[in-house]
Amino acid sequence: MKIGKQTIKLENTPKIIETCSVVGPRETEGPLNIYFDIHIDDIFYGEKTFEKAESKMLKTCVDNLLSKASTDKEHIDYIFAGDLLNQCIASGYCIRDLNIPFFGLYGACSTFCESMILASLFVNSNYASKAVAATSSHFCSAERQFRMPLEHGNQKTPTAQVTVTAAGSALIMSKDTNKKAPHITYVTPGKIIDMGITDMTNMGAAMAPAVFDTVTTHLQDTGRSPDYYDAIVTGDLGILGSEIVCDLCKDYGVDISKVHKDCGVLIFDKDKQDTHCGGSGCGCCASVFSGYFFELLKTNKINKVLLVATGALMSTVATQQGESIPSIAHAIAIENEV
């Protein structure tokens, strides 16, 4: 049921039964290391190209998700997946082998929430009993698509972020399932917000207004205050973007700084790993939620989370043509039964 301006209340509160996360070498060295399911120490993951490696990583992630939940791929009704590569090839080639009806999504780094929203809506309305949401990103394949060749000797600006090599997936089922698991209660799909930022090395600043818009709209629509949540988790705003979104919210009269966390900030140790403003990419929010926050929810260390994945919807072509960076943020409220 739609409530307020753009939020949907899920009356049948679908459950997130299980999640799985796969991370690459740099993420393994990061502070969240122990929370991830699978660690890959070879950036090529035994493949010849980075694109194939990313696809294989996503496949491993989905396979492992299904075995963790002890279910077969035959029982999955639909899979919603996406990545950063042109034409979403990492997802396409991964799901080619899975034989599951597939919706390919592109929301840049917001794809994880976008796919979770759609999967949960399918389950909520009984069009599916089991749906999977999955996304991935790979540092090297993103670097070659959006930036310079890997071996090129150049400097990055202090506001730049590092694309995370990771994949995350979640299995969403109806609430009638016996297993105790967190529920999805509300979803707030975001609008495109563009405040005229053109600097591709400052994504945090480009995306922060979109987060501000979605979060404040969500709070307004649901009548909740930020303190209702134990954590408002943004996808990959990075250090600068996080500061900006807290500032914007404060100016608006909503203080989220006490509960705000950012996956891009959490995944790396910025001093030891020299990751500038933090991590980014579809896999960032996906792996940190699937690994870290889902674990905290399962063990009741936190009970109410608003997950807000953020995406910058530009391409190198648009940027070279002088366009600014349109951004989007999708929010999804995940709560334990209390």
Next chain:
Amino acid sequence: MDFEKLSMTNEDYINYVQQKSKKSPIFKNLALAFLVGGLFCILGQALTDIFEYFNYEKKVASTIATIILVFLGAFLTSINVYSKLGKYAGAGSIVPITGFSNSIVATAIEYKSEGYILGLGANMFKVAGPVIVYGITSSVVIGFFYWLIKLFI
């Protein structure tokens, strides 16, 4: 597009972001670029002097030095050292001829996965291409004026 919720214009926001963004450490970057760029130049000069000492003509000696520097840039790129150097040296390692070599070899490595013709061959000069295009164009323009002036003087 103005942000109604905050009554903030794009201009306001861009100014605010610029104030808030951490700036690149310009003096440190300049010093490192000067140092590393200078070292490459010293190396080039030393090589030229050495070959001249062994009785090569000046023109030949500097050509050999250039070839050695290009090789050095390519070699350091292929063993994953040049990108690390570039992180600290910035323009100091991009501007010398070793940087030119780096930009070609790095791109060649990157695009090998799409095959030797349409991948490596077609993309090799993706980064270095503009340098060649505008280098040649400007030398033609300058050459034309040089010729024009010489006609009257």
